[in-house]
Amino acid sequence: MAFRIETYSQPLSDDLQTTLLSVIDEATSVDGIAAISEQFRRAITDGRTDSTAAVTVYGVVDTSEQTQPIVAVAVQRDAQAECVVAPHSRNAGIGSQLLAHLFAAGVVDVWAHGQHPAAVHLAKQLGLSITRELLVLASDNDNAARVVAKQQDTTGLMTLPAQRRFTTYEQACSVADPTAVAAAWVAVNNAAFDWHPEQGGWSQATLQRAMEVDWFDPNSVHLLWDTAAEPGAEIHPPAADANHDPEVVAGLGRLAGFHWVKRHPDGVGEVYVIGIAPHYQGTGLFRPLMAQGLRDLLQGRAGAPAVTKIVLYVEADNTPAVAGYRRLGFTTAETHVVFHRHNDGKDTPGTSGAAEAAGD
Secondary structure, eight states: OOEEEEEEOSSOOHHHHHHHHHHHHHHHHHHTSOSSOHHHHHHHHHSOOSSOSOEEEEEEEETTSTTOOEEEEEEEETTEEEEEEOGGGOSSSHHHHHHHHHHHTTOOEEEEGGGOHHHHHHHHHHTOEEEEEEEEEEEEHHHHHHHHHHHBOTTSOBOOOTTEEEEEHHHHHHHSOHHHHHHHHHHHHHHHTTTOTTTSSOOHHHHHHHHTSTTOOGGGEEEEEETTOOTTOTTSOOOSSGGGOTTEETTTEEEEEEEEEEEOTTSEEEEEEEEEOGGGTTSSOHHHHHHHHHHHHHHOBTTBOOOSEEEEEEETTOHHHHHHHHHTTOEEEEEEEEEEOOSSSOOOOOSSSOOTTSOO
8 A cells, every 4th residue: 555644734624624534433433432532633623622732634645546535644732643544444554654754743642542452562562651541431320320319318409518509600601700600610620630731721712612612511511619708718728819819709609619511422421521629629529519410411401311321531540530430330441541652762663553543
């Protein structure tokens, strides 16, 4: 097979987007796991991820065919990349050469979704090492329903500590300044995930982009408020400027945590993001936050049907979070890893094996 690697300029044409996504979707269907993550897929459709980092999209063209079809796709964000080879074009050296091209472009970290055996084999050949492990944990609906039931009182209301209450994002924006609500959300998110490479360091613009996806539902974002909190109160670390504490919203209180859930088209529900402000961690909010989101996914409502199962993503080395989810009955369904290239000149791509999650 003869092929060439093309670099595409943004914005991509509709036809090119469709072609690239069809390669990804075919691989996802065959492998049973998403070949390219949502953030990197978004770079194809709108030229950006949830990060402000530069994004480059590549395609591998089979020049031996008269129609010269695209048979592999890669997306690079700074020094990180995801790539996939179409199932019918694997075992022809494409993945190895695509990796070589990405390494030459400055990539040092490559995601392997699902730890596909061929990807692991190639990584070993190249001397790449695993530097990050992301677990997909899953729960059936019966287990999730038990989690919800344990957190509800006899009337079906969620049991909460005193002076705490839930609103959805839409409800909060209807009774308070939407800009202030969004600022509180961003502030708590960044405080809870200051260590996280993707979820931390969000700006208002980052949140706005995240809410522009077609599946976003403002009633699937559950905000937990401390209605007694005042800026700089003794039980909370005072803000640098107590009159402009971004976590406090007039008429609602201080945002203590949030649970954002997602409904996938295939009926799967996801604990998309759950975060608790650091000064509220360890105060008994994790279980009610989880239960509130799970109840939303299980019950469904107009335009948001009940789900068939529930998944979540969590860093394998986030021991407290993993332990908490396992206590709630979640079990490991998939493992995703980042393979790191050490810049010592030893990891030159070979000619066999597979690139990324979907083969060579």
